[in-house]
Amino acid sequence: MKALLKQLAKALLGDYSIYRVLQRGAGAGPAPMPPQAAGYVIGPVQRAEIEDCPDPVMREQAFYAGEGAHAYACRDAGQIVGLCFYWYGERYRPRGFWPLQDKQAKLVQIITSPAMRGRKVAPALIAASAADMAAQGFDCLFARVWHNNHPSLRAFAAAGWRRRALVVELNPLRRARPWRLRLR
Incomplete structure (x- = not known):
């Protein structure tokens, strides 16, 4: 019966998405670095260095870098173990979520090497990159996280980000553009 109801709901409502929009303002002050992050080196990274990374998971992220983007790497013992990317201006405009x-940007991708998950790479990377973005003049940063992606939500919370909104998209009867509802 449950499966039948799910099929009926999908037929009527179409595809759906539920995201939490998170925000970090420049006036929020520095986020504390997790104690486990003491050995990490976090800073800007160029696309060429990402493309040369021995880790294939990290290499696949290189297309996020480039004009209209700021890319950051977390290094452990010299190896890239995490990446995050902020887009702004024309680079971000087509996404338009x-x-x-x-002076605003959106963190569009963050990833941690599978071998380093659970070692506080993500909160350290989010906190350090947000501080650098603020130093570069960005006064507000946003991110969108799937509503029940608890590891990501915990990482952003640990880095001092707060919830700004909940965005629900429905695409009933496969419309050309989905309905979008923003709840503050």
Whole structure:
């Protein structure tokens, strides 16, 4: 019966998505670095270095770098073990999920090497990259996280980000554009 109801709901409502939009403002102050992050080196990274990374999971992320993007790497013993990317301006505009103003950017991708998961790479990377983005003049940063992706939500919370909104998208009867509802 449950499976039948799911099929009926999908037929009527179409595909759906539920995201939490998170925010970090420049006035929020520095986020504390997790104690486990003391040995990490976090800073900007160029696309060429990502493309040369021996870890294939990290190499696959290189397309996020480039013009209109800021890329950051977390290194452990010299190896890239985590990456995050912020997009802004024209680079972000086609995505358009969340409206950005001048001096605002969206963290569009964060990834940790599978071997390093659970070692606080993500919160350290989020906190350090957000501090650098603020130093570069960005006054507000946003991220979108699937509503029940608890590891990511914990990482952002540990880095001092707060929930801004819940965005629900429904695509009933396979419309050309889904309905979008933003709940603050």
